[in-house]
Amino acid sequence: MTLTPATSTPQADAVIVGAGIAGLSCATRLADAGLRVVVLESSDVPGGRARSWPDPSTGIDVDIGPHVLLNKYPNMLALLERLGTADQVCWQTEELLTVLDKGRRLHFKVGGLPAPLHYVRNLPQVLRNVPLRHLLSNVRLGWRTMRSSPQELMTLDNRSGRDYLLSNGVSPGFIDWFWASASTAILNLPVEQCSAASLMRLLAQALGHNDLAFGFPKVGLSELYAWPAIGSLQRNGGEIRFGCAANGLHRCGADIAGVTLAGGTRVEASAVVLAVPPTAIDSVLPRQHALTATAARFEPSPYISCYLWFDCVLSGARFWARPWSPECLNTDFYDLSNIRDGATGPGSMIATNVIWSHRAAELPDQAIIDATLEEIADFVPEVRQARLVGAAVHHIPMSVPCARPGIETSRPAVRQEKGLFIAGDWVDTGLPFCMESATRAGALAAEQVLAERGITAHLALPTPVPGGLAKWLRRSDGVDGF
Ligand SMILES: Cc1cc2nc3c(=O)[nH]c(=O)nc-3n(C[C@H](O)[C@H](O)[C@H](O)COP(=O)(O)OP(=O)(O)OC[C@H]3O[C@@H](n4cnc5c(N)ncnc54)[C@H](O)[C@@H]3O)c2cc1C
Known part of the structure; x- marks a missing residue:
């Protein structure tokens, strides 16, 4: 992939700040609609909080941390269909999940009777x-x-x-x-x-759903959607610039006219979509902007994710979980060797997540690895005989914003003012903070950008409405989603 140096100042119909899943969802849709799109990404790689890279010691693709999809992610699945990568998700349909609880494996299944x-x-x-x-x-x-x-x-x-x-x-x-x-x-x-x-x-x-299923990417997240989205954008005449942080809005009088970059350069466009997390809003908007104050209320939830490589194959499981406990570190475990069609090395490659990881913030990586091995051994005792041949510990400042009391009703609308839009998992999508929310936000932002140009497009798919008995019981208030 050739990277475009951040030097020229093109005229664009829309400039999108941030190449995470929200920004790329928006960019793909706008470029499909024939708009000239420029995406600016401050990092050297795309994907944001849902990105992957080759691990420096093993050369095998690792995600920032393991991610799961749900079959109730209509917007993300539609994006993958559009990008031709929907078959790169491994669906777990035989059971919902296995939980290791008090030494017993509980196999939760769905299906059969109507919900609930x-x-x-x-x-x-x-x-x-x-x-x-x-x-x-x-x-x-x-x-x-x-x-x-x-x-x-x-x-x-x-x-x-x-x-x-x-x-x-x-x-x-x-x-x-x-x-x-x-x-x-x-x-x-x-x-x-x-x-x-x-x-x-x-x-x-x-x-409300008796057919819930988890899906696991068979490839790194960047291969699943980020690079395919960029390929599609470029084929449609769009442009992406890496290592290129927006640091302000460019206005012509009161009107939005683009964004400014370091060194005083600007990218001019009649529509600006800020597809950045709440923690980065103040890198683009002034302190006195109302959205800056709103964004400051969204506190990050930190994660630690571990990737461990073993010299032999350890299990046939794809995914298992442990109940949350303050005494333990990890809650979810993924044996990627059983998910990724052989692209993980000769032995097992197990990834784990420490969620809300404040309690492990001061631990050295070796202590995190040792505790993780013990926790894996509770489910896969064979790990005690295996040799650990590689390990990576990712410290992640924010997985998603914390859904604290008051946050749901503070989530901002996609359209901020004429020409200024926001996208990202944290905007008001009616969904928990997740990849589906980010993808839906990108689609909603694209709809609004097009609407300002007089084009009506229905791009964002609604959240699946609870069915079964819940469908008959639920009072309706005409609000989209749940
Ligand atoms: C370890 C981990 C596990 C997770 N597990 C799951 C899961 O299982 N299922 C699920 O659905 N979700 C999961 N999530 C959440 C999911 O990854 C996020 O909700 C989603 O990726 C957010 O996407 P986004 O586009 O809104 O934001 P981001 O991914 O944060 O993208 C924003 C982009 O903007 C760029 N940027 C910021 N400031 C600027 C600037 N000034 N100029 C230019 N660019 C800028 C950033 O570099 C970044 O690339 C997980 C997240 C993590 C970290």
Whole structure:
């Protein structure tokens, strides 16, 4: 791939700041619609928080940290279809996931009965680990959530997840067993600190789909979407510049007229899309801009991801999880040798995530690797006999912003003013902070850019509406998504 040096100042229809999945989703759609698009990326590589690179010691592609997709990611899956890489996702359809709990492997399956009864088939094994009264303590919460419209769920935004669960009669034992893990794994912060609205929106989705499935990229994330999106952009006459940070807006009078770069250069365009995370908004917008103050409220949730290579094949599993516990580090484990069609070396390549990793921030990498090996051994005891032939520990300042109380209702709209748009997982997409939210935000931003040019386009796909019994129970308020 040839990189274009950041010297010329082209006239563009739209300039997109940031080549993460949101920026590339927007750029691909605008270039498809015939607009001249320039993408600026401050880093030397594309992909942002969903990127991959060849590991320097093994030469094998590693992601910033392992990522999963859901079959309820319509916008991301449509983007992959458009880019011709949808077949590079390995879908786990035989079971939803395996959880190692109190030394037992719980194999959670979905399908069969209509939602939410599809979980009933898991009862016999779950009851060996959790008393029935703890499970039953969720009935009122489940009923109430299935009845609620999206708008009603948003009114819970000022309450913490734990507080709301307790007030609905959920037992503290079940909160510690299930909700603490769900909050950490999906919202990336503890249940005491998360927004009840974010948590209940997840519950509404989980209760409303009896066909949920996880998908795992068979290639590095940059190969899955970033480089294919850039190839498509360039074929459509678009341009991407790496190592090129925008540092301000360029205005003609009051009107948006492009962005400025270091050294005073500018890229002129009638539409500017800021597809940067909330932590980088102040690198482009002035301190007094309203969006800068909003963005400052979005606190990063840090991760540590480990990649470990072994001299032999250790397991046939693709993915397993452990319940969240303050005493342990990792919660999710991926044996990429069983996912990536042989591109991981001769032995097993296992990747793991330490979510909300504040507790491990001061640990040396070797201590993180040792603890991770112990945690893998709980599921794959053969690891104790294997030789570790390579290891990489990635310290990641932000996976996603924390869904703290009040954050859902602070998420900004895509259109900020005439000519200025934002995209990214954190804008108001009706979705948790994730790749689907970022992709949808990119599509929404593209729709708005086109609308300002008088072109009507329906590019963003709606969030799948909960089905099964939830479909009949749910009150509708006409709001798109959940
Ligand atoms: C370890 C990890 C695991 C995750 N797991 C999952 C998962 O399993 N499933 C899931 O759906 N999501 C997951 N996520 C979240 C997902 O990666 C993010 O939600 C998504 O990638 C955000 O994309 P974005 O385009 O909004 O932002 P970003 O990826 O942050 O992209 C923004 C881009 O803007 C660039 N930029 C910033 N400032 C400037 C500037 N001034 N000028 C030019 N460029 C600039 C940045 O360099 C970056 O490339 C995970 C994230 C991490 C880190």
